[in-house]
Amino acid sequence: MTTEAPTIDLTGSRPRLRRERRVRRLFLGAAVTSILISLLIVGSLAGEAWSFISKVDLSSLWDLGWFPRRDMFDIKTVVTGTLLISLIAMVVATPLGLGAAIYLSEYARPRARRWLKPILEVLAGVPSVVLGYFALTWISPNIVMRLNPHAGVFSMAAAGIGVGILVTPLVASVSEDAMRAVPHALREASYGLGAKKATTVTRVVFPAAASGIMASLILGLSRAIGETMVVAMAAGAVGGSLFELNVFEPGQTMTAAMTALAIGSDQVAGSNNAFQSLFFVGLLLFLMTLTLNLISDRFVRKVREKY
Amino acid sequence: MSRKLGLIALLLALALIAAACGDDDATTTSAAPTTTAAPTTTAAGQSTTTAAALTGSIDISGSSTVEPISAGVAEMFNAMYPGVAIKVEGPGTGDGAQLFCSGQIDIGDASRAYKDSEKELCAENGIEFIELVVAIDGLSVLTSTQNDAFACLATSDLYAVLGPESIGFGSWADANALAAEIGAPNAPYPDADLVITAPGEESGTFDTFVEFLIDGVAGGEDYAETRGAESVRPDYVASPNDNVIIEGVAGSQYSLGWVGYAFYLANQDRVKALAIDAGEGCVAPSAETIANGSYPFSRPLYIYVNKASAARPEVAAYVDLYLSEQGLSVIDQTGYVRLADYAPTLEAWQNR
Amino acid sequence: MATRAAAPSTTDLVRQSIQGRRLGFGDIAFPAALLLALLLALLFLATLLIDVFVRAWDAFAGRGFSVVTSPLSLNAGTAGLWQSIMGSLALTAVVAALAFPIGVGAAIYLEEYAPDNRFTRFISTNIRNLAGVPSIVYGILGLTIFVRFVRAVGAGGGVYGKNLLAGGLTLAALVLPIVIITTAEALRAVPSAIREAGFGVGATRWEVIRYHVIPYAAPGILTGTVLTLARAFGETAPLLLVGAATGFFSMGSAGFIDRAVGPYTALPVTIFSWARQPGADFRSLTAAAIVVLLVLLLTANAAAIILRNRYERKW
Known part of the structure; x- marks a missing residue:
């Protein structure tokens, strides 16, 4: 893509050219695999989701709550739960992630940066099942139950904070990249005008990196919406839940609802619609994250075009 | 270049070898902690002769309430017959019944008797079964x-x-x-x-x-x-x-x-x-x-045994152990209560 | 502190002379707040590690390494992680065998061969989107496609296709886009001069890639792959859908083939199912399992970094 090969008419050896074509076709095949996977994902979701929609009583999609085994598939319960938890996650991840990013990119001395950045990467590498355990056994009693004594062990707040910690390194690394991509000349121009460091960071670097920072937040949100294990372990409503807006109560998310329907090697094999609702929710989740990813991609491309 | 490829190959090979021989170790150690159960002291019945030679597999699923009993007996069973593969899961009685009545498992654990609708599903799929009460909860x-x-x-x-x-x-x-x-x-x-x-x-x-x-x-x-x-x-x-x-x-x-x-x-x-x-x-x-x-x-707590599976020696030996004095000791360990009288259960099993 | 920037350049000196005495509250409070945000994130990590290690202490002190070497059990006194660790390693091997060649191949095509047209751009956008698809959605892909595929080719075993192969395929699909993206980055870092020199002496494109580009990019590719495999190693949600065992199982005298197609479990799945077991013993065991998982992952990460540092300056 990057280099223009000189036209190689001079190398006439046929077996050599044939091998060249074979190798190229092999690699093209590998690249096309990714499209195949996308098609399979959409296909596997859409087929069963459609048969769910055509079988189910549409009024059961707007009900008292999400109780798939009682034929109550209230979409607003799982979508609201997902959005509430993602919102809490972003309330945690935005200040922590952006703060860390600005500090690392603008203030940290090279030596400090060399130490802090890998530690942040370790945090990014902690598997979500571990954070789920942490949210349940530490965040819930030590943070959530102190904020609100009425909160139970399982709450959307505990899950949200857990997801927030999970998303923080992602927000930090993407927005740090965006700020480091801002040309040094801009900063120097600002200093030249007599601006202070804090002013330069907030008025010059930050706006210049705005679309990259936006991308990092949208990417974080998308990741939070799709996060499964933390929510399945700490949010509580494993089987079903009434429509709930209080974040100190247990809640149901799309991902947790899916896990509850298909845990272990055994699944609901019955004739009811519970199992197929898994695919419907999966399709919804897929479309939501896809939209967010496309938007964030747009923002990232804007950054690339600028600098 | 070749050194790097070699490194990759080495890493892969190590992982594969670990995976391949790993489970063997698992089974040998699985016998270790409970070898006190002598291979000859078998249960209330038939298979006393070729004890350790049993092979095959047993699939068990159903109630998470009964799961600890079935898994406890399975561990005991594996100590006696390390050649048999056993899988015990606990997704719930209803989901277990769906699997049992579609013939996907050998034994269904249940914390209630199967419903008529579930028994009909078994009949539809031609699954005959033996219903055994094993404990009280x-x-x-x-x-x-x-x-x-x-x-x-x-x-x-x-x-x-x-x-x-x-x-x-x-x-x-x-x-x-x-x-x-x-x-x-x-x-x-x-x-x-x-x-x-x-x-x-x-x-x-x-x-x-x-x-x-x-x-x-x-x-x-x-x-x-x-x-x-x-x-x-x-x-x-x-x-x-x-x-x-x-x-x-x-x-x-x-x-x-x-x-x-x-x-x-x-x-x-x-x-x-x-x-x-x-x-x-x-x-x-x-x-x-x-x-x-x-x-x-x-x-009462139940296990349902697929009649076709019960004809297999490893499944029969497992249920034998389940209903033997040694197997019933698992019920005490797991905190459930034994039946006052096991005669009806044993009779149902023997008349299979 | 606030006024000292990354490197004491001319600008810094000029700036200091202009604003040296105008250090306001904001110049200290602002970076302090930023540092606080960073430290808070790291504090969470430290708390997590300390909390897990303290909880795991009971299990390790009481049982020693039998926690690692024992097989699965529902009895907290004898339960161990051996099958889970081996299952995870085997899964990772399957993932590496599938995702590494396909991912590197796809990246080579995109970076070295593909013309800059709409089709190529579509593929790269598609790959970036695949990288953002929630992992549980890949679980659905595994459940509906790979499980059936494995069963259809006769490798379903006694578990109707819900085995290591289906799990490995699912995780391979999950990490494939990440392998492609990290490999493409490593290839992009190779200076064009190296390629041009190759073409200049009459090498074909494949020869240039094979003998010049790949060796140059290898440390980057390798590091990226190890980090990606670590991600697969810690993944839970899709495996729950593709039937990793959450209960007790043993493999008996089954041979290698039967093991590959029989029931399986993985370390993170065991953590999830142990976290749901009753009793204080299992709470401590769960923490012990997390310690094992983190130690394995950190070892892999450290190995990746060492590999990178070792080969970085060879060219």
Whole structure:
């Protein structure tokens, strides 16, 4: 893509050219695999989701709550739960992630940066099942139950904070990249005008990196919406839940609802619609994250075009 | 270049080798901790001769309440017959029945008898089975150890806060009007948060509770008859996982929940079992009250054995061990209560 | 502190001379707040590690390494992680065998061969989107496609296709886009001069890639792959859908083939199912399992970094 090969008419050896074509076709095949996977994902979701929609009583999609085994598939319960938890996650991840990013990119001395950045990467590498355990056994009693004594062990707040910690390194690394991509000349121009460091960071670097920072937040949100294990372990409503807006109560998310329907090697094999609702929710989740990813991609491309 | 490729190949090869021989080690060590069970002291029956030579596989799934017994027996069995592969899962009685009646597993664990609809599914698929009662479980109604308001609830109290007419009640006091209407003895209730954590619809424990409370099987009023109730309220924290329920119940002062007696026993320090009054006075769950039937919320536990599978020597040997004195000791370890008389169960098994 | 920037350049000196005495509250409070945000994130990590290690202490002190070497059990006194660790390693091997060649191949095509047209751009956008698809959605892909595929080719075993192969395929699909993206980055870092020199002496494109580009990019590719495999190693949600065992199982005298197609479990799945078991013993065991998982992952990460440092300056 990057280099223009000189036209190689001079190398006439046929077996050599044939091998060249074979190798190229092999690699093209590998690249096309990714499209195949996308098609399979959409296909596997859409087929069963459609048969769910055509079988189910549409009024059961707007009900008292999400109780798939009682034929109550209230979409607003799982979508609201997902959005509430993602919102809490972003309330945690935005200040922590952006703060860390600005500090690392603008203030940290090279030596400090060399130490802090890998530690942040370790945090990014902690598997979500571990954070789920942490949210349940530490965040819930030590943070959530102190904020609100009425909160139970399982709450959307505990899950949200857990997801927030999970998303923080992602927000930090993407927005740090965006700020480091801002040309040094801009900063120097600002200093030249007599601006202070804090002013330069907030008025010059930050706006210049705005679309990259936006991308990092949208990417974080998308990741939070799709996060499964933390929510399945700490949010509580494993089987079903009434429509709930209080974040100190247990809640149901799309991902947790899916896990509850298909845990272990055994699944609901019955004739009811519970199992197929898994695919419907999966399709919804897929479309939501896809939209967010496309938007964030747009923002990232804007950054690339600028600098 | 070649060095790097070699490195990659080496890493891959190591991983593959580890994976390949790893499980062998697993089985050899699996025999180690419990080798006290001598391979010759076999169960109540046939296969005494070629003990260690047994091979094949046994698939077990169903109630998470029965899972500890089946898994305990499976471990014991593996110590005697390391050649047999066994898998025990606990997704719930209902889901287990679906798998059993579609012929995907050999033994279905159940914390209630299979429903007629499930038996019909078995018949449709040509699955014949043997129903074996293996133990008794008291279904314990739980609250937190900090709950100083109640030590005993009548079935009418439970209906007032857990029945289908109590949808949306977030506080005990919300149920006062309903409780007065049906004459619940403990009303009026305190104005305190009502947090309910209990098994969901996939669980046999849920079905049993509905039968006990709503259908009056435990001896209380038949609310299905008198108030047209079909099930309990849907709006509680439902989990197939008993530990989640224990956590939820322990986490709030005036909480309610229900689990199998064994799970209550394992967590006595964190939760309190309420005595139940189903018309004949308050009875708290204990090994005696469950065994003699005076505790109203007690139930038999079942295993269902596929007849075709029972013809396989490894499955037969497993069930033999299950019903032997040695196998039944697992019931004591897991906190359930033995049947007063195993003769009918053994007879059903022998007449297969 | 606030005024000291990354490197004491001329600008810094000029700036200091202009604003040296005008250090306001914001100049200290602002970076302090930023540092606080960073430290808070790291504090969570430290709390997590300390909390897990303290909880795991009971299990390790009481049982020693039998926690690692024992097989699965529902009895907290004898339960161990051996099958889970081996299952995870085997899964990772399957993932590496599938995702590494396909991912590197796709990246080579995109970076070295593909013309800059709409089709190529579509593929790269598609790959970036695949990288953002929630992992549980890949679980559905595994459940409906790979499980059936494995069963259809006769490798379903006694578990109707819900085995290591289906799990490995699912995780391979999950990490494939990440392998492609990290490999493409490593290839992009190779200076064009190296390629041009190759073409200049009459090498074909494949020869240039094979003998010049790949060796140059190898440390980057390798590091990226190890980090990606670590991600697969810690993944839970899709495996729950593709049937990793959450209960007790043993493999008996089954041979290698039967093991590959029989029931399986993985370390993170065991953590999830142990976290749901009752009793204080299992709470401590769960923490012990997390310690094992973190130790394995950190070892892999450290190995990746060492590999990178070792080969970085060879060219």
